[in-house]
Amino acid sequence: MSAAPLMRMATGFWQFKTLAVAVELALFTRLSGHPDRTRTELAAALGIEDRPADLLLTACTALGLLEKNGDTYRNAPLAEQFLVEGGECYFGGVVRFNDRAYPAWHDLGAAVRSNRPLTWDPDTQSTLFSSGDPAFTEAFWNGMHSLSAATARVLAQTYDFGPHQRLLDVGGGSGAFVIELCRRHPHLTATLYDLPHVCALAQDRIASAGLAERVRITPGDFRREAELPGGHDLIVLSMILHDWDERDGRALVRKCHDALAPGGVLLVCELLVDAGRTGPLDAALMGVNMLVETAAGRNYGEDEYVEWLHAAGFADTEIVRFDAAGANGVVVARRA
8 A cells, every 4th residue: 555645635735836826927828828838938928937937837737737749838728718817717716716715724723623714703704705805805706706607607508497587596696607597598587696795796797798687686685584585486506505504504495495486496506415424525625615714614415405405395306416616416406
């Protein structure tokens, strides 16, 4: 038996920080406009010396982010699609936010021992989402928009939205889900429901996407208000339930049930932990992230969500699997 798997775990942060610095330097954006550049040319463009350029480019090539042909470099397909600023699928917002949140993970032991989040103070803030720090707020929502958009694009191709007409995105954030789903399904109209200051962020993005006529923005707080907006035949909870404790989660699921007419559908889109709580790895590690980022959240098991849904009155449930950045499946529940 080799200790190599442990070495890969122990040095996992090397990969992330290499990616984060390459994004910070806009390496992939620069290469997209001018492919097949030499190391010397790239060092000059990035404003760095030859030695760090050599090491960074070699590492990015080994990570599958760059391709090398002779003495020149170009973006690999993964980087060209997801790491070029201004692209429809730009994922750099997630990288930049995680780089900002990265120092908190240095104190993970403190979160494990205290059961308190590390990226905000529950004694001075009501939730993670009420931060008064403009820089943190911008980084957070840019990151969440990149993550949600990437997930919504996969969901749009996986789930059949044809039977639905009007979508309600609860906790819809900056509008990534309604934008991506309405773009790909022109028959859909939607309502985005979130906190007032978040709705203000969503309004600009939705207008820029040319969807202001099809997407209504309704401010509100799903934890405090007794009812959700009505008149929808489909509700989406994407990466929402993992932020809260079981009591809040069950209460929100019941509100979704009550807001739907018979035959209406609720989609719970998450990184689902298996029933035996042995994985998968991305879902399990997202659970640890909830310890760092939230006061009471966790990544719940797929069996737990199914039980909540049945307890709330939903009749039929099924799990549709897929592979996306922010979810590995969706629990589909239909109101009888």
